[in-house]
Amino acid sequence: MRRTLKVEGMTCVNCARTIEIALKRKEGVRDVEVSFELGRVKVDFDENKVSEEDIARTIEELGYRVLEEEGGKAESYLLLFSGLSALLITALMFYPVPYGLYVQFLLSTLVQVFGGWKFYKGAYNSLRNGVAGMDVLVSLGTTGAYVYSLLTLLGFIPGSPFFETNTFLITFVRGGRFIEERAKKRALRLLKSMLTAQHSEVSVLEDGNEVRKNVRELMRGEVIVCRPGDLIPIDGVVVKGRGYVSEAVLTGEPEPILKEPGDRVISGSILEDGLLEIRVEASYESSYLSKINRMVESALSEKPRIQRIADTVSHYFVQAVVVVSAATFFLWVKLTGSMEMAVQFSLAVLVISCPCAMGIATPLAVVVGISKALSRGILIKKPSSLEVFPLINAIVFDKTGTLTEGRFQVVRYELRSSEALDIAYSMESFSNHPIAKAIRDFAKKNGARKVELVGCREVLGRGVECGEYFIGEYEDENIPEDVWKAVALRRNGEVLAVFYLKDTLRQEAKFVVSEMKKLGLTTILLSGDRTETTKFVAKELGFDSFFAEVKPEEKKEMIKGLQEEGLRVAMVGDGVNDAPALAQSDLSFAVPHGVDITKQVGDVVLLSGVAKLPESFRLGKKVNSKIKQNLVWAFLYNVVGIPVAAGLFYKYGVYLKPELAGLLMALSSVSVVANTILLQAGSGRD
Known part of the structure; x- marks a missing residue:
């Protein structure tokens, strides 16, 4: 289970x-x-x-x-109590009243017990499992401050109690976490809503009445009712009503689409206006939204290399801090003989060094980046790819289906046998290739009928073979210039028919190539088509170079060759025939066909087409930049903060009290969260 x-x-x-x-x-x-x-x-x-x-x-x-x-209400009340207690203790320090020290002791004790209990449990259980985390440092710091103050109050050691220290520490740390959690929730709202859609309920029509069902209970053929503002949780077909549906969450396209009876709707879409009755076409597990959810969940379970390093450093860093804190205590006792100063400085070291900022620097940036990308129609399947974006200096495009519509049309044909059209129609039924579909549709339109054939199989990248028949690419010097592809039907080598086809360039293709060049990448067109056609497309779209007549099994070697020349190569393909080449590239992009994205290979899936490629590069670089900014900030914060907290600059009048160290530690985590949230605020073209 x-x-x-x-x-x-x-x-x-x-x-x-x-x-x-x-x-x-x-x-x-x-x-x-x-x-x-x-x-x-x-x-x-x-x-x-x-x-x-x-x-x-x-x-x-x-x-x-x-x-x-x-x-969250209990946390808010506890945070409020801790903060008010800290302020009251501070006031009693400056305005003494009878039994004021005991009031401070009481408030400090309540905050330490109720506010600090969370840290004690976290520290105990993390240590029991062999992990040293932030709770360990907070527990040591607050307990040390409280015990020292209690001992001075009771007269066991010389000095003055500072009950405000542990109360302020707990207040600042919990306050920082409180702000951090809410900032994270805001940043992850889209992603969480998608990942929890599987638990939602929908209205289902049964005998003319509406009943509520969990989306996972829906069965094929049932009819659900969607009203304005509803998330469409399942793939289906409109059977009644009209409405404008936004697919922005899935494709990044902002304009809503009018849906009428007979139109297909995709799960994850939102009905903005109108009323729709939708017949369920597939279970939730098979829906488009569920497939995306599984891919996103898989992505979130993977840790980029830089995060794994940060996790390891964070773990051992805590242990090192405890040693530094102890050394600080003994050094100040030896140098000054002041127990109070030694305690203050050692506690400040413990508290300011909590590696929370370092721990959240990478994962938060990754998850916000994935969320932002998904809202723009870009599915990042491998978070590790975010580290690769800035390194890419060359990008290879497959032509058919990527830069072209992939909707071939037969523009002319030659039949040298009366049965050729029927045979071609029957053979191409064994393939889903765009060219096979074009020939199949053309033949059917011209009255072709299926005939019985034996031993049929698709030869990947070549064509279809059925016993003595073979249909595949045709090479001839007399192919017209306006033809992109020629396919011949042969029987034992004899040509029975030739079909001449043409594809259409995507409207956005020229813009995409231009944008990639602006980003400083060398653009390369890779195609299995004949040289004349590939050269025409490369020139039309502005490519730096091209390779033509490349067989599917050779594409991988072409990518490898570019890498051996010192290039870091990204490739964009349709994710099916280009799988080996996509796997060989340093960074791969798949352009899905229809709504079936389960077969797509690649580190990134461009859900709404190749037009999102430039934006994905800009976003990928921004996320990578945020990760580095966060880690640099967390590292510098500790590099500067620990020496100051340890009292190295005390003779210059520069030092930190433990409560101020706690505030700075909390602010460091909040600053990392705030810096990461800027990812959502910016546009993809920033």
Whole structure:
């Protein structure tokens, strides 16, 4: 059984690792995928050995919450109490009142127990699972400040209590997380809405009445009712009504499309105006939206190389910080003999060094980038490809179906046998290639009928073979100039018919090639067509160079050859015949045909066509840039912050109190989130 749980409280990759390790240790759990970015845990388990309740209980024992609905009020109240307590304690420090120290102690204790409990649970469970995370540092820092203040209050050690320190620390850290969570929710709203569409309900017509059903319960042939604002959750055909449907979430195209009886609608579309009754054509699992969801979920489970490095650094960084903090304490005790100063500086080191900003720098940028791309009709299947975009300096385009409409038309023909049209029609029925479809449609239009043939098989990239018959490309010196492709039907080598075809260039093709050149890429056209046709297309669209008459199995070697010349190569193809070449390229783009995207190979799928290619490059480079900006900021923050917190510049009057260190630590995480959200604010052409 496979279940997806919504989990609250994960703040960094170490939280996700803690949950993953704990669940994998349970008997009966086969696989675990944890996404702290989406607040989601996916578990594949044997229900005979472990229950869903056991899994939820394990997660909650780690200090996190498994949610039924969106919460957050308790966190708001606790944050408000912590903040007011910190301010009151500070006021009592400046305006002494009878028993003021004991009031400070009481408030500090309440905040430490109730506000800090979350950090204690997180620290205990992460350490139990061999992971050192942010909660460990916060727990050590706040506990150290509280215990020191308590000991001075009781007179066990000299010095003055500073109960405001632990209360401010807890307030700032929880406040930072509070802001971070809400910023992340805002940034991920689109992606979450798509990934949770599988849990929505729809209105289904039964005996003239509307009943509510979960989208997963829908069966082929049932009729659902959609009203303005409704998400169309399933692929289907309009049987009644008229309405304007927006497919922007899927294709990036902003203009709504009028749908009438007989028109097909795609799951994930939104009905903006009108009322539609839609007959279900496929189950949710087979729907377009579900296929995209699975691809997105697969993408989110993959970590780019730079994120894996950051995760490892973050883990060991926590251990190093504890050592530095201890060294700071003993060094200041030895140099000054002041326990108070030593405690203040060592606590400041612990708190300011929390690697939360480093932990969220990459995954948040990746998930926001995927969300932004999806809203623009670009499906990034491999997050690791985001690291490759800036490295690409050459791009190869397949011609047919990518730069052309892929809708060939027979413009002239020669029949040298009376049965040739029937045989050609029957043979081309074994292929889905655009040329085969064109010949099949032409033959049917001209009265062709199917005949019985034996031993038929498609020879990939060549044609169709049926015993003694073969239909495939025809080469002849006398092919007219206005013809793009010539296909001949042969029987034991004898030509029975020749079909001359022509395709149409896509309207956006010239613009795309021009934009890619503006981005500094060398543009190359790769085609299996004859030299004259390929040369004409390359010149018409403005390509830097072209390769013609390249067989499908040779395309991969062509890409490899370009790479051996020192080029980092991206390729754009239709994702079927070009699969080997796409796999060989450093970065691959597939242009889907129709709504079946399950067969598409490639790192990126251009859902709304090749027109989105330039935008995908700009967005990919921006995401990569944001990742680097976030990591540089997180790194510099610690490089500068730790020495200052440790008191290296104290003699110059520059130092940090622990509570200020806590504020800066919280601000560092919020700044990373804010910087990442700018990805959503900008346009693809920025």
